[in-house]
Amino acid sequence: MVDFALLHRSALTGAKTGAFGATSTGSRIALAALAEGHVLHLLAAHGNDDLQSLVSQIGDGGPYAVRAYGPGQWFVVGDAALSAADFSGKAALLANKASIADQSHGRVRIGISGASVEAVLAKGTAVDLDRASFAIGHSAMTLIGHISALITRTGVESFEVMVLRGFAESLWDDLIQMSLEFGVDAKTAD
Amino acid sequence: MASLITCSHCGPRPKEEFTVKGDAAIARPAADASEDAWYAYVYLRDNPRGRHKEYWHHTSGCRRWLVVERDTVTHAIYAVADAAAQGETA
Ligand SMILES: [Zn+2]
Numbered sequence: 275m276v277d278f279a280l281l282h283r284s285a286l287t288g289a290k291t292g293a294f295g296a297t298s299t300g301s302r303i304a305l306a307a308l309a310e311g312h313v314l315h316l317l318a319a320h321g322n323d324d325l326q327s328l329v330s331q332i333g334d335g336g337p338y339a340v341r342a343y344g345p346g347q348w349f350v351v352g353d354a355a356l357s358a359a360d361f362s363g364k365a366a367l368l369a370n371k372a373s374i375a376d377q378s379h380g381r382v383r384i385g386i387s388g389a390s391v392e393a394v395l396a397k398g399t400a401v402d403l404d405r406a407s408f409a410i411g412h413s414a415m416t417l418i419g420h421i422s423a424l425i426t427r428t429g430v431e432s433f434e435v436m437v438l439r440g441f442a443e444s445l446w447d448d449l450i451q452m453s454l455e456f457g458v459d460a461k462t463a464d
Numbered sequence: 465m466a467s468l469i470t471c472s473h474c475g476p477r478p479k480e481e482f483t484v485k486g487d488a489a490i491a492r493p494a495a496d497a498s499e500d501a502w503y504a505y506v507y508l509r510d511n512p513r514g515r516h517k518e519y520w521h522h523t524s525g526c527r528r529w530l531v532v533e534r535d536t537v538t539h540a541i542y543a544v545a546d547a548a549a550q551g552e553t554a
Contacts (some may be wrong), residue, residue, distance in 0.1 A: 343526060344473055344474070344522075344525070344528060345473055345526065345528060345546075347526065347527070400468070400476070400477060400478040400481075401474075401477070402475065407475070414525075415525050416474075416476065416477065416481065416524060416525060417478075417480060417524045422524050437485065441537055463530075
């Protein structure tokens, strides 16, 4: 017998949703809680930094599934949950060349988009977000305010921000606050 | 934002993303070195004015250890390199 039933729920269940800030229509920000499918953390073994082609096989084939953020360090993300067999299949591919850790319940992805999305994120990070230096598909691990986050550009006017689960709602509230001057529509999963 | 350090892997980042890990110029003594040599290695540090090499850990970025050469008076940054590039760490 357990004293409490374990409740499976998304990290952003209960986060605030709706329209906030300016009522402008031209440059509104859209904030979306993304699917909590899978997040895998890959770390290359010493001397194996150049594993890009092998690591790309760990992804689900989605365009930004594999996110490099430092020498020999990647996150692999996807919308579908992985079974234990899926996971051990991927781990076997990496053999002794890299370690893999399932972070699916540990990190949460937030989508943020809109014409002024760079101006919003620039309030929290010093990373140069201009498309000339931050191309579509590029990722950067950085701080947004005091919260550590992995930023990935997924389009001309769209980014994903991945954050530790316990910080997700706090970052969500911060992103709404940072977007107020443009107006923001925040939507979690139904 | 405040002082920028150009990480070898991540590009220019504010110092808030880093953790200072101390003097990078000191050398580890041989295992059988004298007690004085070990005492100096573990505890004694200079407080230099001017150019200084330090370990900086890019805690909130790539998590690599860097060697940053900077001026303790002007905060000018002269050079940044991955600490492993020098063969000092594994
Ligand atoms: Zn870095």
